[in-house]
Amino acid sequence: MEKQSFKKWIGTRKVQRRLVIFTFMFIPLLLLLLFTYIPFVKMIQFSFYNMKYLGDRIFVGLANYKEVFQRKEIFGSLFNSLYYMAGGVVQLALALFFATMLVFKVRGESVFKGAMFFPYLICGIAVGFIFKFFYARGAVLDTILQGLGMNLDNIPLWLQDQSINNISLAATSVWRYTGQNVILFLGAMMSVDTDLYEAASLDGANRWQQFRYIILPSIKSIIVLNIILCVSGCLSAFEPPYVITNGTMGTGTYFVIMNRIAHENQKVGTASAMAIVLLVLIIICTIGQKLFFKYVFDDGSSDESKAAVRKRKKAEAQRKAAQKKGGLV
Amino acid sequence: MKKKLLSIALALTMTVSLAACGGNKGGDGGGGADAEVPTIDKINADDYKDLKADIKILTDRTDIVDTVYKGYADQFHEKYPNITVTYEAITDYAESVTRRLTNGDWGDICFIPATVEKSELETYFTPMGDYETLNGIYNFVTEKTYNNTVYGIPNGGTAGGVAYNKKVWADAGITELPTTPEEFLKDLKLIKDKTDAVPLYTNFSAGWTMGAWNDYVGIASNADADYKNNKLLHQKDPFSKNDEMSGPYAVFYTLYEAVAQKLVEEDPASSDWESSKGMINNGEIATMVLGSWCVQQFKDSGDHPDDIGYFPFPITVAGKQAASSGGNYAYGINNKASGDNQIAAMLYVKWLLEESPIFADEGSIPALKGEPLPDSLAEFEGVELLSDNAPKEGEESLYDDLRNTAEVLSGDYPVCEVLEAALYDSKKLDDLMNEWNQKWTSAQESFGVEITE
Numbered sequence: 001m002e003k004q005s006f007k008k009w010i011g012t013r014k015v016q017r018r019l020v021i022f023t024f025m026f027i028p029l030l031l032l033l034l035f036t037y038i039p040f041v042k043m044i045q046f047s048f049y050n051m052k053y054l055g056d057r058i059f060v061g062l063a064n065y066k067e068v069f070q071r072k073e074i075f076g077s078l079f080n081s082l083y084y085m086a087g088g089v090v091q092l093a094l095a096l097f098f099a100t101m102l103v104f105k106v107r108g109e110s111v112f113k114g115a116m117f118f119p120y121l122i123c124g125i126a127v128g129f130i131f132k133f134f135y136a137r138g139a140v141l142d143t144i145l146q147g148l149g150m151n152l153d154n155i156p157l158w159l160q161d162q163s164i165n166n167i168s169l170a171a172t173s174v175w176r177y178t179g180q181n182v183i184l185f186l187g188a189m190m191s192v193d194t195d196l197y198e199a200a201s202l203d204g205a206n207r208w209q210q211f212r213y214i215i216l217p218s219i220k221s222i223i224v225l226n227i228i229l230c231v232s233g234c235l236s237a238f239e240p241p242y243v244i245t246n247g248t249m250g251t252g253t254y255f256v257i258m259n260r261i262a263h264e265n266q267k268v269g270t271a272s273a274m275a276i277v278l279l280v281l282i283i284i285c286t287i288g289q290k291l292f293f294k295y296v297f298d299d300g301s302s303d304e305s306k307a308a309v310r311k312r313k314k315a316e317a318q319r320k321a322a323q324k325k326g327g328l329v
Numbered sequence: 330m331k332k333k334l335l336s337i338a339l340a341l342t343m344t345v346s347l348a349a350c351g352g353n354k355g356g357d358g359g360g361g362a363d364a365e366v367p368t369i370d371k372i373n374a375d376d377y378k379d380l381k382a383d384i385k386i387l388t389d390r391t392d393i394v395d396t397v398y399k400g401y402a403d404q405f406h407e408k409y410p411n412i413t414v415t416y417e418a419i420t421d422y423a424e425s426v427t428r429r430l431t432n433g434d435w436g437d438i439c440f441i442p443a444t445v446e447k448s449e450l451e452t453y454f455t456p457m458g459d460y461e462t463l464n465g466i467y468n469f470v471t472e473k474t475y476n477n478t479v480y481g482i483p484n485g486g487t488a489g490g491v492a493y494n495k496k497v498w499a500d501a502g503i504t505e506l507p508t509t510p511e512e513f514l515k516d517l518k519l520i521k522d523k524t525d526a527v528p529l530y531t532n533f534s535a536g537w538t539m540g541a542w543n544d545y546v547g548i549a550s551n552a553d554a555d556y557k558n559n560k561l562l563h564q565k566d567p568f569s570k571n572d573e574m575s576g577p578y579a580v581f582y583t584l585y586e587a588v589a590q591k592l593v594e595e596d597p598a599s600s601d602w603e604s605s606k607g608m609i610n611n612g613e614i615a616t617m618v619l620g621s622w623c624v625q626q627f628k629d630s631g632d633h634p635d636d637i638g639y640f641p642f643p644i645t646v647a648g649k650q651a652a653s654s655g656g657n658y659a660y661g662i663n664n665k666a667s668g669d670n671q672i673a674a675m676l677y678v679k680w681l682l683e684e685s686p687i688f689a690d691e692g693s694i695p696a697l698k699g700e701p702l703p704d705s706l707a708e709f710e711g712v713e714l715l716s717d718n719a720p721k722e723g724e725e726s727l728y729d730d731l732r733n734t735a736e737v738l739s740g741d742y743p744v745c746e747v748l749e750a751a752l753y754d755s756k757k758l759d760d761l762m763n764e765w766n767q768k769w770t771s772a773q774e775s776f777g778v779e780i781t782e
Contacts, residue, residue, distance in 0.1 A: 052733070055726075132534070132599065133601075135599060136596070136599030136601070137595060137596035137599050139599070157596045157598065157599075158599075159534075159596070159598035159599055160596050160597065160598040160599075160752070162753065165598070245534070246534070246536050246741075246745075247742075248533070248598070248742070248745045248749060249598055249749060249752075250749075260740065260742055261736075263740075264736075264739060264740030264741070264742060265733045265734075265736050265739055265740065266729075266733045267733065267734075
């Protein structure tokens with residue numbers, strides 16, 4: 001009797017649904033917990049200890065955080081991220097340009113798309129090695145420039161000259177990610193109704209006007225998303241400086257220095273504190289950007305910015321007030 | 330449903346216990362010491378003329394396993410026709426062997442990986458003899474000794490010095506090798522003026538090649554086997570300059586000045602280790618500061634193997650020069666193998682260490698004490714070869730603790746800092762060394778180290 005009822009119970013739609021949901025969710029949730037949240041909580045815990053990978057751990061309170069804020073080279077390294085942010089701006093502009101070119105009929109469209117997306121498929125370490133040789137003295141870049149008539153003595157040492165080496169490194173990440181941005185933008189642009197272009201060209205709009213008044217407003221949200229991803233990516237730039245210069249010659253970004261402190265000097269506690277400080281910084285930056293875009297572009301989801309809306313409403317209110325006044329008179 | 334769950338649970342437990350079975354089997358398999366294995370000093374080849382065994386030896390030298398090493402196995406086979414030796418080369422040596430050791434069935438002889446701690450040696454390896462006896466016969470046995478018992482004997486050793494291209498140095502008109510940093514710098518200057526070669530190639534971009542400079546801080550700069558593990562830990566301001574130009578300051582002074590006087594490659598940031606080997610071989614590079622293990626590689630990288638030489642680091646302390654020397658990988662014998670195999674393995678190791686041409690072939694310091702140095706180390710005649718003495722009890726990890734906390738002498742970056750300071754002329758060496766002194770002092774304070782030196 002009881003078995004019968006269990007069978008019945010387990011057979012009901014409600015229970016079956018829950019069972020399915022539970023069993024399907026269990027493994028992903030377990031993995032998420034095991035490999036993301038537990039390590040993260042552990043990292044917060046580590047940041048309060050003076051510890052190596054092996055051996056005793058000593059609780060030191062906030063000393064690690066104090067060290068992070070006191071050491072010049074740690075916060076100085078965030079300055080290097082500015083180079084990558086400038087690179088990010090160039091990257092977005094280039095990507096928008098290429099995507100716009102490709103969205104209109106172009107001969108050999110897929111070849112260009114493939115060629116531009118290709119760098120993104122190469123792993124970051126390999127990109128690093130490619131550019132290490134690309135920038136080496138008398139190697140690829142120098143040879144090309146000499147071919148163009150430049151004298152070797154006038155060509156800077158791309159990785160050593162401190163006025164240019166961070167730009168060299170940021171350029172590698174522009175090279176790598178532009179193609180990916182192009183594809184993302186192109187995807188968004190494809191969803192724009194092609195009739196609009198036709199209508200616009202009938203009205204005599206040129207390509208720039210089409211871009212400014214049709215394409216840009218319709219892909220605003222994806223641009224905002226890319227900018228946010230780009231800024232947090234720049235703060236945590238790692239692969240180019242790690243592989244190409246190992247953070248020497250003044251190219252050490254925050255992550256490279258964190259890696260050095262954690263692995264070469266075995267200061268796991270300090271490195272964990274650095275990671276948490278960076279996390280907080282990234283959160284602050286992201287919220288700041290969100291607020292900024294919300295105010296200026298209304299998060300990219302509406303055609304009008306908050307500022308513009310306010311201005312219009314104010315004007316309306318004034319007009320109404322004037323009407324009322326006029327009515328009374 | 331319930332049944333299914335149960336069977337899944339059952340299957341899981343079975344898999345787990347099966348895995349456990351595998352582990353156990355490794356532990357007690359093989360049979361262990363069913364015959365008494367004599368120590369390496371007492372073993373007598375004539376007693377085992379009839380011993381039949383097939384033994385396997387693991388090595389990291391994938392490049393020469395089928396040529397040079399196979400040749401040793403054949404020579405041994407001629408002498409002991411009943412014993413057959415086969416080599417197995419492993420690419421990812423240290424890691425795979427560490428994993429395989431836990432399962433007793435890995436072979437009979439291996440190079441003991443550095444991951445095996447001294448206290449674990451007796452778990453995996455057959456004792457080769459007691460420390461006092463073997464220390465009188467072989468070099469570097471201290472490294473694999475635990476509780477006065479030796480579990481592994483290094484396959485010869487290397488010395489710390491400077492690799493150079495003899496032809497380039499001779500072309501520059503240098504007849505006598507330098508013994509002080511100043512002489513060294515003067516010679517580098519001569520090379521720069523008189524030849525087209527890069528006087529000193531730093532290999533900056535590889536990173537570990539810069540870390541190699543730290544190796545000269547102990548013995549080469551102080552001629553004292555007690556310095557690194559004992560004195561340095563209790564020394565006040567170890568990086569200060571002294572009148573004699575010795576000590577850690579002298580090591581970094583050599584690098585700093587070489588860079589400041591533009592005696593290194595033009596663009597250290599794009600230097601390349603792999604091609605530098607060929608360049609020193611054919612005379613495009615005059616000098617590199619690296620351990621003696623590099624000599625053979627430089628010789629093999631081009632058509633002028635005879636041009637490569639090696640001399641001690643140019644620092645003279647109280648009129649004498651010293652060079653640090655240490656053991657290569659040590660041979661260890663599997664204590665889980667059968668008794669016959671262990672005896673055969675012991676015979677082979679003894680033959681390799683005492684009779685085979687392995688040390689001349691590899692250009693390393695022979696295992697037997699009193700044997701002449703290989704040709705590649707001929708310049709070390711008259712130079713004292715020392716190995717760092719063990720730290721005092723209770724201070725085993727203090728050196729690592731101090732250098733990690735101070736972030737000096739640890740990893741590659743501090744040495745890179747020296748080069749950068751000289752390259753951009755951004756910091757005087759004395760200022761940098763003072764910073765290091767401060768870091769060292771505060772690290773000493775944080776560990777409560779007594780300053781006695």
